[in-house]
Amino acid sequence: MEAARVPGPGGAGAREADVSPAADPTRAGTWSPADPGPLGLAGFAGTTFVLSMINTGLVGTHLVPGGGLLPLVAGVSYELVRYAAKHQASLMALLTRPGLWLQRITTQPPSNSQAEVAIYALEHAMELEKAQGGELVIA
Numbered sequence: 001m002e003a004a005r006v007p008g009p010g011g012a013g014a015r016e017a018d019v020s021p022a023a024d025p026t027r028a029g030t031w032s033p034a035d036p037g038p039l040g041l042a043g044f045a046g047t048t049f050v051l052s053m054i055n056t057g058l059v060g061t062h063l064v065p066g067g068g069l070l071p072l073v074a075g076v077s078y079e080l081v082r083y084a085a086k087h088q089a090s091l092m093a094l095l096t097r098p099g100l101w102l103q104r105i106t107t108q109p110p111s112n113s114q115a116e117v118a119i120y121a122l123e124h125a126m127e128l129e130k131a132q133g134g135e136l137v138i139a
Helices: 037-057 069-084 091-106 111-130
Strands: none
Touching: 069 091
């Protein structure tokens, strides 16, 4: 099968392969992230939704920040993700997958220096708790 003939800068009857730009050899085999546009749009839409809920008084009050329906929404969200994890073939699992994928690519295990800081902070918190007469229980 012969390449399609297209008119253009390559002259009359030039083949499509002759006029299309060549691949950039410096980027061959390198990873590049996907288009960030949809993620930015989703972030904007989510922020707008949350702020609209706050403005209408459905979530949060002046006396109790995070009051209203926020604990209910957080609890239901947790249970839905938990259900999706148990039932991999369900529609809920399909709907929660993109969020879990995003969580996987945006988080990473702590470095050794971060782990050292966390251990140091925990040890001193336990010492402070013991000095104040309580016992810090780590489950």
